[in-house]
Structures are given as structure tokens and as C-alpha cells.
Amino acid sequence: MSSATSTRQAETVERLFAAGLEELREVGHEALTIRSVAARAGVSSATAYTYLASRSHLFAELFWRHLTEAPGPATGGSRAERVQEAVRGLTTRIAEEPALAAAVTPALLGSDADVARLRLRIGAEFAARFEAALGDGAEEAVREALLLAFSGALLQAGMGLMTYDEMADRLAPVVAVIVRERRIEPVEME
Amino acid sequence: MSSATSTRQAETVERLFAAGLEELREVGHEALTIRSVAARAGVSSATAYTYLASRSHLFAELFWRHLTEAPGPATGGSRAERVQEAVRGLTTRIAEEPALAAAVTPALLGSDADVARLRLRIGAEFAARFEAALGDGAEEAVREALLLAFSGALLQAGMGLMTYDEMADRLAPVVAVIVRERRIEPVEME
DNA sequence: CGTTGCGCTGGACACGTGTCCAGATTAGAA
DNA sequence: TTCTAATCTGGACACGTGTCCAGCGCAACG
Numbered sequence A, B: 001m002s003s004a005t006s007t008r009q010a011e012t013v014e015r016l017f018a019a020g021l022e023e024l025r026e027v028g029h030e031a032l033t034i035r036s037v038a039a040r041a042g043v044s045s046a047t048a049y050t051y052l053a054s055r056s057h058l059f060a061e062l063f064w065r066h067l068t069e070a071p072g073p074a075t076g077g078s079r080a081e082r083v084q085e086a087v088r089g090l091t092t093r094i095a096e097e098p099a100l101a102a103a104v105t106p107a108l109l110g111s112d113a114d115v116a117r118l119r120l121r122i123g124a125e126f127a128a129r130f131e132a133a134l135g136d137g138a139e140e141a142v143r144e145a146l147l148l149a150f151s152g153a154l155l156q157a158g159m160g161l162m163t164y165d166e167m168a169d170r171l172a173p174v175v176a177v178i179v180r181e182r183r184i185e186p187v188e189m190e
Numbered sequence C: 001c002g003t004t005g006c007g008c009t010g011g012a013c014a015c016g017t018g019t020c021c022a023g024a025t026t027a028g029a030a
Numbered sequence D: 001t002t003c004t005a006a007t008c009t010g011g012a013c014a015c016g017t018g019t020c021c022a023g024c025g026c027a028a029c030g
Helices: A002-031 A034-041 A045-051 A055-068 A079-095 A098-107 A113-134 A140-158 A164-179 B002-031 B034-041 B045-051 B055-068 B079-095 B098-107 B113-134 B140-158 B164-179
Strands: none
Touching: A002 A034, A002 A045, A002 A055, A002 A098, A034 A045, A034 A055, A055 A079, A055 A098, A055 A113, A079 A098, A079 A113, A079 A140, A079 A164, A098 A140, A113 A140, A140 A164, A140 B140, A140 B164, A164 B140, A164 B164, B002 B034, B002 B045, B002 B055, B002 B098, B034 B045, B034 B055, B055 B079, B055 B098, B055 B113, B079 B098, B079 B113, B079 B140, B079 B164, B098 B140, B113 B140, B140 B164
């Protein structure tokens, strides 16, 4: 029966992802190999490759799962407060699994179809959270700036220029600059 | 004599970098191999590896060279105009070699010592240009926001979410939001 | 005109990636 | 219980990475 077989398959996949996360925590993403994950999951490498398109796909999927298990953003407070809250929520969540965060940045640059799919989903998730926090009527450029700054912070952290723990603190004033309400007339000095 | 021998070495290195750039343009970074670059440079792969620590190092070095050959930022106009100009200058320069841009994003995430060195230099170059454009007395958070948004744009382009040609257009309104002079009293609505 | 030494060569190595497939296992249907 | 089909296995494959090293060749120096 299809539900039974798909149960078997689903269990194998779950075992692989669980093993992948453990392996990632223990040896880091540079030392992780698909074969070591397969061994940890008690499965042959050929089987691993039927479910994991690539190392990058594994990382992207783990990241996506980790991300979507995060609590949704709070809804109270001012606009700026909600956005700060959304950013802090995301960074905190990401900082919980530093090895995963370090793995996913290069992984998402891959060109697999599976990676491309997850990349879009992850980007959309970020965008949706900022959108929700900003509320209606937010300038397009503000949304974009927020997303780009957040992506940039992830990149810098991925490069080791800051730790994932520092991200929240570095991002807070940046977010304040971007999201601060302003009168329409910009004042050019000099 | 050391200047003679170092001339020979310097020529080999130059040949390798030139071959690397040609190869990159012709086959793209995914298909480029160190050995194919070596062959194009008319050099053995062992020799290539004495000068190139890794594929990533090659890309980072090529990017750095490309970047620093760019004309310096203009100095005229208002603050916002100078910053826009600086951003446009960088994006234009980067967009000139799309294959290189695509290659460098993943490359800079590597953990080689040589890559780490170049990563810092490249980051410092971006920062210096924004710094110069902003002038003295710019809020720290504004500089940081600019750098993060720019990095974010590079990342998104590297992921294929926008082309390098689109970068300038997408970035302009974002930069405007970040760099716009504002009165000190933020106005919170709602 | 040797001799010295630096830079280059060729080719082997260990290792990881991702692919493939014939055959063993397993679970559920008849 | 026996059959059937989905799953999984073991192991080979082609390929790229980056390392290593014994030895070759050439240019400059004595």
C-alpha cells in the first residue's frame, strides 16, 4: 500500500535528516560527508543518495526545517518594535544551530534544482516575516532594505566576520535606521 | 638573482590568473578546474597548485584584482548622491564580469587562509568606498546598513535571485532609504 | 664551460562527490 | 504460505580536489 511504503520511505528520510543534524553538530559541515551521514542513519550511501540530491540539499533542507519550527513573530508593539522582534526572532533561531547556519550559506549558493527550490522558500519565509512585521503601507524600498541587510548579515556571519550570536546586536541599530518612520521631506545637508 | 627568478615566478602567476579569467568567461565557474586553467596557461597542474592554494583562492584573487582596477569614486554632489555613485560604481564594475561575480560569492565563504585574507581586503575595500562617500560624521549604523545591504545584494545576485545588471536598480531606492538625512525625532505612527 | 639551484614536470596518491545497477531483503497481498 | 513489488545494498565507476616528490631543464654565476 502506498501509505505503508511511503511510511517506510518517510522513516528513512527522517533518519537521514536526524543523522545529518547530529553529524553536523559533532563534526561540522566541512568534515561531514554524505557517507558518514548514511552510516550514522544505518543506511547505505546509495540509499542516502536516493533521498539527498547533494550535500547542499541536505544542508538546505535541514535549515528550512529548523527555520519553520521557529515560533511565529509577535504581533504587539509599534512597527519598529515588531520588526526588531522579527529580526531578533530569526537571528536567535539561526544562532541556535551555528553549525547549520555555517553550512547553509555556501549550500544555498549551489545550483541543484532542490537547492534552488529551498532557496526560494527560505527567502520567501524571511520576506513574509518582515512583511508581517512591517504591516501594510510599508515602502517597498524599506522591505527590500530590510531583506538585503538581513541577507548581508547572514553572509557576513557565514564568512566568519561576525558570530551568529553577534548578529542580533549588530543588526538592531541597522534595522532602526531602515525602519525608522520619517517625514517625507528628506533634509540634505552640505 | 632574486629579481630575475621572481620575475619568472611573477610571469607564471600572471599567466595563471589570465588563463583563469579566460577560462571563467568561457566555461563558467562550475566547469572550471584548476587543471584546465593550468593547461590553458601552458603549465603543469603541480605548478598551478604552487601558486593557487585552491579554486576559491583563484576566484577571490581574480575578483580582488578586478575590483581594484575600478576607477575610484567620484567626489562631487550631495552625500546621498556620492553614496549612490559609489554603489553604482561598484555594481557596474562587478557586473562587467558576471562569471567572476558568480564564482566569487561561494569562493569567499571558503576557509583557506588565502581566501580569508582576500575576504578581509575586499570587505575593507567596500567599507572604505562607502566611508569616503558618506564623509565624516555619518552614523555608524548607516555605514553598517549600507555595507550589509550591499553584501545582501551580492548574495542575492550570487543565488540567482537577481542578475548583476539588476543590482544597481534594485539597490538605488534601498540606498536612498538608508542614507536619507533625517530629523532626529523619529515619528512613530500607529 | 661546468656547476649550482630554482622552477617546473609528470604522475601517483588519498579522498570526496555523485551515478549506476544487479541482486538481496522486506513488507504486504493473495 | 507464497508471490510480488518496492526498498535497500554493496561495490564499481568517472571525475575533481589538493598533496607529494624524484628528477629534469634552463639561466646565471663562477
